[in-house]
Amino acid sequence: MAQPTRATPARARTSKPRAEQPTLRVLPGGLASVRLGPLQDMLGFQLRLAQEASFAGFARRTGDSGLKPGHFAALLVIHENPGLSQTALGAAVGRDKSTLTPKLTELERRGLIRRDRAAADRRSYALRLTPEGEEALAELQRHATAHDAALDRLVGPENRQAFLETLRRLIAGLDSDDT
Amino acid sequence: MAQPTRATPARARTSKPRAEQPTLRVLPGGLASVRLGPLQDMLGFQLRLAQEASFAGFARRTGDSGLKPGHFAALLVIHENPGLSQTALGAAVGRDKSTLTPKLTELERRGLIRRDRAAADRRSYALRLTPEGEEALAELQRHATAHDAALDRLVGPENRQAFLETLRRLIAGLDSDDT
DNA sequence: CCGAGATCGTTTGATATCCTACGATCTTAC
């Protein structure tokens, strides 16, 4: 790759490695003392860590059922929009349709959803929750509510709305173009 | 901000599917009109979308080099902590050591890093950037700075610090236990 | 010293995800 333009203005930023330290101890135990440098203050990096922590927290709550955040989102959207297609569901939850295929196959196998051929368009499926699906959703909803309450406590209830709006601005603003 | 006591005491029941609609049209084009229900206000869900949008935005900027956010984080941490081990790097950037193996192999193949056997512990590698690695890092740093500036504009410079701290609270608070 | 247990990096296996390709079907321009 190395394109020609790479005329080495280099050096530039990234702070220096703090003059030859004695090899910097990265303790055996696990940890600590690893400098993150600029990363420590980059929104994108912290956003990733926060998202993963949230995902793990949710998964921890629902661990036993084997249903993860993604399943919850799918069941919820199907519940809210009975009869929608797989493609529409994917767009709503932000996943490619091909990613949903195996997920929905599994939810169907578990008896949580039905995939009826849409009368109006025989290529697509009309997704619906079965009674068992509604039940599973209610159960997940309980975990989700508890999880969101935990997030709320950390965010600070008084900041919740502003935080949410900031996230939405990021989502909308990065939707496929930036400067 | 607005948080009238958590206005929505949880509409408890995932709101109803709006009595049998005429099958709810999910337009062909790309659509819209898909109700997200409670998902719309869940921090975890919006956090995921925001993180993915940010990742995509960064990747779009560095697309040509083939270096993604993960590579940037790795190069930066190595730069900041020359000589650290793969395990320590993984802990710092939040990735399992086994995930880094192929990534580092590639960075080495590209000549961006060196993996010297650590004198003190011949099981581990002492990671360092090569001059080419420093150069690549500087280039990525430019993209990262631009990207973060874009995020800044969306977050609102005056909210940046608070937003960052909120993310850190979430990360720390969910670190492996909640209620 | 010496052996038990821990840790390092790798390998392998399981998911998750995207993209591209594909057959079936729908829509639309003629």
Next chain:
DNA sequence: GTAAGATCGTAGGATATCAAACGATCTCGG
């Protein structure tokens, strides 16, 4: 009507990720 093009769900390939298991090596108690 009909044929070209778009879209639906699926299959396959590529990458990313974690967890478990493994050989090599280190550490520590005796």
